[in-house]
Amino acid sequence: MTKCDIAIIGAGPYGLSVTAHLRTIKGLEVCTFGEPMCFWQRNMPTGMLLRSGWVASQIADPNQSLTLETFQTTSRNPISRPVPLDRFIQYGLWYQRQAAPDLDQRKIVRVESHQKGFRLILGDGETVISRRVVVAAGIGSFVRRPPEFADVPPSLASHTSEHRELRQFAGKQVLVIGSGQSALESAALLHEGGAKVEIVARAGRIRWLGGSVSSTLNHGSRLLSRLLYAPTDVGPAGISQLVARPDLLRPLPRSIQNWLRHRSIRPAGAHWLIGRLQNVPTNLGRSIVSAAPVGERVKVSLDDGSKRTIDHVLLGTGYRVDISKYDFLAPELTKAINRFHGYPRLQAGFESSVPGLHFVGAPALWSFGPLMQFVVGTHYASRSLLRHISRKTASGRVRVAESSLGSDDSVLALKHDN
Numbered sequence: 001m002t003k004c005d006i007a008i009i010g011a012g013p014y015g016l017s018v019t020a021h022l023r024t025i026k027g028l029e030v031c032t033f034g035e036p037m038c039f040w041q042r043n044m045p046t047g048m049l050l051r052s053g054w055v056a057s058q059i060a061d062p063n064q065s066l067t068l069e070t071f072q073t074t075s076r077n078p079i080s081r082p083v084p085l086d087r088f089i090q091y092g093l094w095y096q097r098q099a100a101p102d103l104d105q106r107k108i109v110r111v112e113s114h115q116k117g118f119r120l121i122l123g124d125g126e127t128v129i130s131r132r133v134v135v136a137a138g139i140g141s142f143v144r145r146p147p148e149f150a151d152v153p154p155s156l157a158s159h160t161s162e163h164r165e166l167r168q169f170a171g172k173q174v175l176v177i178g179s180g181q182s183a184l185e186s187a188a189l190l191h192e193g194g195a196k197v198e199i200v201a202r203a204g205r206i207r208w209l210g211g212s213v214s215s216t217l218n219h220g221s222r223l224l225s226r227l228l229y230a231p232t233d234v235g236p237a238g239i240s241q242l243v244a245r246p247d248l249l250r251p252l253p254r255s256i257q258n259w260l261r262h263r264s265i266r267p268a269g270a271h272w273l274i275g276r277l278q279n280v281p282t283n284l285g286r287s288i289v290s291a292a293p294v295g296e297r298v299k300v301s302l303d304d305g306s307k308r309t310i311d312h313v314l315l316g317t318g319y320r321v322d323i324s325k326y327d328f329l330a331p332e333l334t335k336a337i338n339r340f341h342g343y344p345r346l347q348a349g350f351e352s353s354v355p356g357l358h359f360v361g362a363p364a365l366w367s368f369g370p371l372m373q374f375v376v377g378t379h380y381a382s383r384s385l386l387r388h389i390s391r392k393t394a395s396g397r398v399r400v401a402e403s404s405l406g407s408d409d410s411v412l413a414l415k416h417d418n
């Protein structure tokens with residue numbers, strides 16, 4: 001049996017960033033579990049480009065030394081913009097080797113309450129007792145599959161997250177459902193890979209994200225753009241500045257927070273997809289009414305009465321956070337967490353209503369706003385957690401380097417893309 005002060009479940013951008021920050025607390029025993037960057041390596045398509053800009057794709061670290069720039073210099077291999085997925089994965093793995101070289105890649109199969117905090121059971125049966133737990137397990141458990149596809153096997157209708165290689169669909173007819181980045185980029189990659197693609201989406205139009213500060217703008221327009229858009233690159237003009245500051249967002253009435261969230265993360269595609277999709281037929285304002293297998297193919301009916309029988313349906317239908325779907329959380333523990341529509345209600349330091357149990361990343365969105373759905377949210381989350389934990393443990397036993405604490409304000413920590 002191993003003991004630690006804080007166990008971090010997850011080695012994606014959030015788990016790694018939180019690890020790097022908490023390790024600045026002298027004397028604090030931090031154990032981190034998970035396969036590094038595995039969601040990015042297994043559940044996103046080859047050839048993908050990051051939707052977030054250069055600045056917003058930096059994983060926060062306490063000394064600003066584990067940046068994309070440093071990685072680029074160290075690897076002696078320039079990174080193009082938008083950042084390609086494979087380069088971002090390499091960056092994440094490099095970050096992990098610096099910040100968490102002793103990462104334990106074993107899976108946590110159970111977390112339950114214990115008189116000293118929490119008992120974690122690993123895949124091989126080993127037990128870890130930890131005073132606190134930070135859940136940074138990502139969105140992989142929250143895949144959203146529309147009920148219309150309940151009777152269609154995954155071989156005929158699959159979620160975008162199930163594919164690494166979309167080239168397997170070359171020569172096939174594929175219907176892509178959705179109008180978010182994942183659906184649109186998958187449609188572009190399928191089309192470029194030789195599939196016959198059609199997009200169907202409920203939205204009446206596709207929203208394109210323009211990029212906050214374009215190098216093609218003149219000086220005045222760039223200044224205005226910088227005023228309206230925070231470097232965090234989440235949300236439309238003006239709103240972007242507000243959602244970049246969770247401390248300002250949190251006290252607002254819930255109805256306003258919900259509206260801001262809706263405006264910031266509604267389905268949209270990066271502007272660089274426009275040209276790549278111009279020859280892909282797009283059927284907007286339409287919903288799927290039914291879907292059924294027909295031999296080796298799938299028949300889909302739309303609400304305009306039209307039907308098509310195609311080789312495959314790719315569901316770009318996103319994710320719906322529901323922490324009860326984290327199968328490693330003991331049901332009694334999940335039940336004890338104060339939740340709203342699947343999200344834990346979090347207090348300062350990303351702590352849930354179960355003392356010592358923290359959530360970062362997408363599950364923190366309801367409490368800290370849309371930033372938490374993106375890598376850029378690591379800046380606020382990690383600093384906030386560091387402050388909280390250092391105060392809780394500061395009773396003389398541990399000391400934090402003051403310079404690591406900085407400010408929680410994500411905007412102050414970042415500068416715009418040039």
Ligand SMILES: Cc1cc2nc3c(=O)[nH]c(=O)nc-3n(C[C@H](O)[C@H](O)[C@H](O)COP(=O)(O)OP(=O)(O)OC[C@H]3O[C@@H](n4cnc5c(N)ncnc54)[C@H](O)[C@@H]3O)c2cc1C
Nearest residue numbers: 010011012013014034035039051052108137138361374375
């Ligand atoms: C197609 C697609 C494109 C995206 N593009 C962008 C983008 O351009 N920019 C952006 O900011 N965001 C993007 N996102 C969102 C992105 O997924 C999140 O920003 C990011 O992954 C959040 O990091 P995370 O650390 O919370 O989760 P993840 O990166 O998913 O990491 C989760 C970690 O938890 C570990 N884990 C899970 N369960 C266990 C367990 N039981 N035991 C041990 N370890 C466990 C995993 O091994 C993994 O290490 C995109 C998402 C998708 C689906």
